[in-house]
Amino acid sequence: MRRRVPRTDALLREPRLAAAVERLGAGLVKTAVREAQQRAREGSVPVELVPETALALLPGSAGGLRPVINATGVLLHTNLGRAPLSAAARQAVAEAAGPTDVELDLTTGVRARRGRSALAALREGVPAAGAAHVVNNGAAALVLAATALAAGREIIVSRGEMVEIGDGFRLPDLLVSTGARLREVGTTNRTAPADYAAAVGPDTGFVLKVHPSNFRITGFTRSAEVVDLAGLGVPVVVDIGSGLLAPHPALPAEPDADTQLRAGAALVTASGDKLLGGPQCGLLLGREDLVAALARHPLARALRVDKLTLAALEATLTGPPTPTALALTADPDLLAARAARLAADLSAAGVDAEPVDSAATVGGGGGPGVTLPSAALSLPEPYAPVLRNGRVPVVGRLEAGRCLLDLRAVPPEDDERLAQAVREARAAVEGRT
Template sequence: MDGTTTQHDPRRQVPRTDAVLADPRLVAAADRLGRARVKELVVAAQERARAGELDPGDVVAAAVAALPATAGGLRPVLNATGVVLHTNLGRAALSGAAVTAVAAAAGATDVELDLATGRRARRGRTAMAALAAAVPDAQAVHVVNNGAAALVLAATALAAGREIVVSRGELVEIGDGFRLPDLLVSTGARLREVGTTNRTTAADYTAALGPDTAFVLKVHPSNFVMRGFTSSAAVRDLARLGAPVVVDIGSGLLTPDELLPDEPDAAGALRAGATLVTASGDKLLGGPQAGLLLGRHDVVERLRRHPLARALRVDKITLAALEATLTGPETPTRAALHADPTRLRARVQAVSDALAAAGVDVRVTASGAVVGGGGAPEVTLPSWSLSLPEGYAAPLRTGATPVVGRVERGRLLLDLRCVPPDADGVLTDAVLAVAG
């Protein structure tokens, strides 16, 4: 290699790491993301330049372009799937009020301190008060870290070494391979299965009750529906049997919703005689992941004081988000569920017009959205979507602002029901970026 070749070798023109890191934009990013993360991105840009993929003069710009929005690995996504509570996308989107409450609770906060007296106070007392106010039929309430944990705590505290009477038709799989019977048996309880897969009556429960019965468990099979020759015992019928009745309503509907007439709610179950109700906080309630326990005072207090409750407790961030969800304005979940199809069509048409003007192959199409999250499996919400070529799916998922839709019959559908109206422009720009 002669001197001329060496002098013009582009690899020798790659700027030094310390020189790149001195760029003010990267200095600011180091304060926000951490110096190690920023240095990784700088080194990656330098390697691209050495490989000839990037001009050495563009190393700084490439490093800046690669900076993530936050130090966390999770990326905000526009949910255009038409699934309101999409488990893979984090289920319920928090309201603006909840997000503000989370930010306020991020530092030192009075989560277990009475500022007036300077003494220790009940953890999350204002969040508990908000939950109690939302369901006045509950004598007491408690919160753990998810819906399955609520049921585990109830089984451990009330039924370890004893029997839980449950219908064979309600021994469901709750997702990702986790099955209700396995969950309950892991607590040390024994299951007394009654009835058959398709038919269970109050008499079946009565015949199974005995000295070892801890409680009767009623589970709402929220992610499937059985039709035909079927029957099940109502909570009111079970409450007459004399044993405590624990009802897992699953999806977290606290009070009835006219849109979901077949979905059980906590208030209704308690009025029907349930001793304890368990539910999730990140489904129809529209809040953070949490397990809600509502019911008779002595039973809830027994659960709250059980040693396992400490391992399952929620942090200050969850408490803040839950309280704001309960007391604040309409949640994104409720807004999406009750979105007006006429307004949805107008939004879709406006985005479609903008894309068509830029030469994008786009159509406006009627579509059906669903609740998701294991709730209301037979309910279809009339909706409207943008229809794009299937080839847009992957680039939109991996773009600067990920947009996730669903593919049907060779077309990508972007349903705007779960996309906030103020994000229509962001979605439009994302599609245009893919179209080039």
Template sequence: MDASARLGPGPVRDAVRRAQQRAREGAVAPEEVPDTAVALLPRTAGGLRPVINATGVLLHTNLGRAPLSAAARQAVQEAAGPTDVELDLETGVRARRGRSALGALRDRVPSAGAAHVVNNGAAALVLAATALAAGREIVISRGEMVEIGDGFRLPDLLVSTGARLREVGTTNRTSTADYADAIGPQTAFVLKVHPSNFRITGFTRAAEVGELSGLGVPVVVDIGSGLLAPHPLLPEEPDADSQLRSGATLVTASGDKLLGGPQCGLLLGEEGLVRTLARHPLARALRVDKLTLAALEATLTGPDTPTAEALAADPAELTRRAARLAAALSDAGADVRAVPSAATVGGGGAPGVTLPSAALSLPEHYAARLRTGPVPVVGRLESGRCLLDLRSVPAGDDERLAAAVRSAAEG
């Protein structure tokens, strides 16, 4: 396909100018300018570059968190044109937006009376606070007043909705009695927040949802990481279904973390309450587009996501993969060896949990070369070596990873 038709004239002109400049500098011969320009063309008209995540952090925020499954990617492509997102094709009249995606979400969380989706996890909590607590109080433990990343703090987020915070307990210990003493006529709801990116150990106490559900006010639980049901490898990570069964009125979560889907915010809970939130004026400003709905539904109904596969990866097979790659790359002249490694969930999920893994260990200077290569590879630096952890690399990317290492070795 003609590059101008695929990318637009601007990127093509830029590639030609850069190739010509390299010829002026003597980096390439004049007759090599056309091939150099072709090599400099971007893959797409967008500015984002696909990378291989070899950090060992399965949900790396700087790399876009959960990679979508092949089913979700195909669903996005199919939804890119006109779709029936708000049209019932049988009757020809307007229909509820994203109804099949919402149905799939409810099917995955049987204890939820209804579900709603907004554009990210923080937006889910903002919608709940705005609709339920503007001008009223939210009761929350001091130990759960967290910072959610990039300087954004939960207290600031909640106060911006017009709600007032009633802090109870201490940083390390908050009892059910602390909540009960604070509840009054101005209480809109009790908020439980999973401190998903840190752990407090030692002399600690936190009230459980089941204890709080009997206090006579709604209990909203922000589980953060988007786990819909219990996971055997993550026994301490709260999930939506269990929290609702324990008595939570509403659960909020992110879709692009342990669920393995696109960026979105999930609201699950009592039918009447969720319907109220979905009809609030702010819900319109926070709604998701058809591409997100398509990716979410395919994530919920399709095969295992890359995140689920990475969590379930067999450490012995990771070790065999590392050994095979290291042997092949050593034969090609790279300074590489296979080593044991420890991966993490990341993305604000399962703090303190490590997953046994295996990695390729390379000299430190490989890190920059790999990041800036034709196929960018992002690893991590540890003890003066560049580690490429295979738990976060799908097995199908092994050859691309090897090619990137060979290119870095030659550079």
């Protein structure tokens, strides 16, 4: 049996595997070939099926990241990469992968401002912004602002806004790392405009307002609005976090960049991969002189984004509605109809599937406390790990002893892929029970 197993060099000459070497590289293909050969030696695969087995073991791409279907009901799931890019943004990334005019004026042949068309699109999306700059994530935007405007000086911030932004990163630690000093005012639940006014002095770099992210304080509370702070004689920097550029009817309490700037903010920082629905990046919008100072700061070079991010950002801003925007405004009745149709099809295939009402959330620190009516497929709990590890990974959530596949963040065109993943998982689930 062992002598009949095809040699590695012979298998790599097989036309389909040779084409895979061109697409994926020799290393990945050799790994798949050796695994297929080992299975043949063990007798679990017929010798004549070694090439087909190797082909089946090949990854979809040379990268280690696997695309998944987000059926968690969290639109911007940090562990799943937050906002999925639109088709327009993906196409823009593909076109920008080769040489581009990212810093070249093709008309004159001389160097031009990096990402100028993306910055113009960003300004058009936020009319109140005098200028815009982009860095590599939301935390970097705040770090650049603090370094350029307040290194060695004070940043005045409410105690109720000293948040942790995820994965153990805390706002106070982030700001202090820039060389700024924090001047905390007010209390956890109540901070008045007078508290800020009393703290402003010659050593003040700026006043900072921070989005509360994933929590809310209710009851006996008070917070100052930007309009209350704009006349203090120092810049007001607002970290809106979630990247909403303009008001959204589904999220009336969510701060947006344009409104904050019109209220008197000198600078707004935000993330690009949240409610904007674009790539990971940090947005800085505001007064032209401040943004120019930030863009010229030496740290800006270390935080700058690459051409792929700029391409995706511009296409997000100028292209059709993003998957995040579509999920946010999805019709609950249509979601229920999709769930019913999928449940009927899967039930006919012998799957214990039921359509159920569900509640989705925004995620990514946006819309804290906001729930979005949704619909889901309800499956037996053992489906959850099998679906996560399937050919097309599907990530749902566990609730009341069932595996729920919420459809709000699943595009309708992925319904058949979702159903096929469930059908493929059925055999493994039934084998376990």
